[in-house]
Amino acid sequence: MSENNIKQPPDFFRIIRNAQPIAFLASLCLIIATFSFTNFQAVYSNAVIAAFSFIFSFIFSTLIQLKWVQEDKFFIRATRSGAYFFLGVGVLYLLLIAVEFGKTLPQMFSLIQGWWSTFIGGALFYPVYFMLKKIETKRGADLYYEATLAILTALGATGIFIMGVNALTETFFGQRYLTEMPSLIFALGGVGVFVIFERFIKIKKQFKKGQSLQSN
Numbered sequence: 001m002s003e004n005n006i007k008q009p010p011d012f013f014r015i016i017r018n019a020q021p022i023a024f025l026a027s028l029c030l031i032i033a034t035f036s037f038t039n040f041q042a043v044y045s046n047a048v049i050a051a052f053s054f055i056f057s058f059i060f061s062t063l064i065q066l067k068w069v070q071e072d073k074f075f076i077r078a079t080r081s082g083a084y085f086f087l088g089v090g091v092l093y094l095l096l097i098a099v100e101f102g103k104t105l106p107q108m109f110s111l112i113q114g115w116w117s118t119f120i121g122g123a124l125f126y127p128v129y130f131m132l133k134k135i136e137t138k139r140g141a142d143l144y145y146e147a148t149l150a151i152l153t154a155l156g157a158t159g160i161f162i163m164g165v166n167a168l169t170e171t172f173f174g175q176r177y178l179t180e181m182p183s184l185i186f187a188l189g190g191v192g193v194f195v196i197f198e199r200f201i202k203i204k205k206q207f208k209k210g211q212s213l214q215s216n
Contacts, residue, residue: 015062015066016062018061019058019061019062022054022057022061022087023054025050025054025090025094026051026054026055026058026090029047029048029050029054029090029093029097030047030051032047032097033047033051040101042100043097043100046093046096046097047093047097049093050089050090050093050094050097053087053089053090053093054090056086057082057083057084057086057087057090060079060080060086061083063079064076064079064083110167110170110171111171113164113167114165114167114171115164115168116164117161117163117164117167118161118168120160120164121157121160121161121162121163121164122161124153124154124157124160124161125154125157125161127153128150128153128154128157131146131149131150131153134146
């Protein structure tokens with residue numbers, strides 16, 4: 001019998017190594033549950049549920065790597081769905097743990113809101129850069145449309161960014177150093193987002209129309 005015909009045993013070390021991050025999350029939750037058992041019952045219960053969820057996700061993540069599972073489409077879908085589902089549940093309960101700890105720190109939610117607003121506002125300037133580059137090649141109505149879209153998006157990004165910076169400076173230094181943007185800017189930002197969505201739908205329809213014409 002040749003060596004090629006001999007079935008190779010599964011490499012369990014490789015399988016466990018690939019699912020190791022999920023096992024780490026389960027261990028982390030168990031550690032949190034151990035230290036919160038006495039004083040933080042809400043944290044303890046969420047940590048235990050999160051640990052079980054990550055353990056179940058770890059089991060599915062190891063099963064999906066077995067050859068006999070990969071040979072059956074049903075088992076592939078079942079194990080993959082189980083791994084993603086329990087991973088999502090575990091992450092959800094980790095967020096609930098963070099919320100429970102955040103209740104003991106009054107400034108925690110202001111910090112979260114400040115960092116997220118700063119990130120979102122800064123990230124919105126990235127598409128504005130490409131919008132401004134596209135303006136150089138536009139003429140007439142298209143130029144007006146692209147310029148308006150870039151201005152509205154920039155205004156919305158500026159307002160969100162300043163809101164985040166104000167939340168952070170108020171948390172760290174006790175006062176706001178930047179002037180609050182009027183609510184009109186956020187409304188204009190919302191209009192910009194709506195226009196982007198409308199533009200995306202229009203381009204998608206034109207793409208589908210072009211595909212149908214090519215098929216005919």
